[in-house]
Amino acid sequence: MRLCAWDLALExxxxxxxAALNLTVDEGEALIVVGPNGAGKxxxxxxxxxxxxxxxxxxxxxxxxxxxxxGEQAHYLGHADALKSALTAGENLVFWTxxxxxxxxxxxxxxxxxxxLDRVGLAHVVDFPVRALSAGQxxxxxxxxxxxxxxxxxxxDEPTTALDAGARRAFAAILQGYLDGGGIVVAATHSxxxxxxxxxxxxxxxxxRTP
Numbered sequence: 001m002r003l004c005a006w007d008l009a010l011e012x013x014x015x016x017x018x019a020a021l022n023l024t025v026d027e028g029e030a031l032i033v034v035g036p037n038g039a040g041k042x043x044x045x046x047x048x049x050x051x052x053x054x055x056x057x058x059x060x061x062x063x064x065x066x067x068x069x070x071g072e073q074a075h076y077l078g079h080a081d082a083l084k085s086a087l088t089a090g091e092n093l094v095f096w097t098x099x100x101x102x103x104x105x106x107x108x109x110x111x112x113x114x115x116x117l118d119r120v121g122l123a124h125v126v127d128f129p130v131r132a133l134s135a136g137q138x139x140x141x142x143x144x145x146x147x148x149x150x151x152x153x154x155x156x157d158e159p160t161t162a163l164d165a166g167a168r169r170a171f172a173a174i175l176q177g178y179l180d181g182g183g184i185v186v187a188a189t190h191s192x193x194x195x196x197x198x199x200x201x202x203x204x205x206x207x208x209r210t211p
Contacts, residue, residue: 035203
């Protein structure tokens with residue numbers, strides 16, 4: 001499987017963020033998008049999800065489901081955690097399990113939610129309302145959402161925001177496991193994600209390089 005994008009151009013507020021942008025990411029690879037604030041890192045991810053219209057160019061997930069958009073085949077983790085504060089951590093994940101096509105058998109949604117929370121070290125908060133959680137715990141619940149349903153590509157925007165050192169290490173292990181299993185990651189971040197290898201796409205410059 002391969003993510004391909006060609007001749008991408010995007011404008012916001014009458015300002016061109018980037019143009020003639022090409023990229024490919026194969027299964028098992030991570031592409032880290034870097035650049036100064038305002039270079040279009042978040043906008044690129046949102047365009048790949050279908051949330052923003054491109055000015056030019058196109059993209060495709062080769063080897064994916066031809067009847068589904070890229071956004072429908074991707075997990076997107078943005079700046080917002082996308083959690084309902086009145087629901088418990090478990091209830092949020094049970095909702096997302098169903099919405100994302102995860103476990104469908106009666107009762108399996110909670111099992112899936114609990115297993116995902118356990119992987120981020122939060123099984124003990126399964127019945128806690130999200131409003132009672134710290135910012136770091138909310139982020140870890142949002143990361144657990146990546147685990148409740150399989151998707152071939154993860155689009156991540158500053159995924160380690162609010163995470164402490166231990167949570168960052170746990171997320172790095174999750175991310176590496178996903179890549180080792182053939183997943184594709186495109187992440188916009190200013191932080192080291194702690195994975196073994198990644199290519200870098202620098203916006204604001206016409207260069208793609210491998211560190």
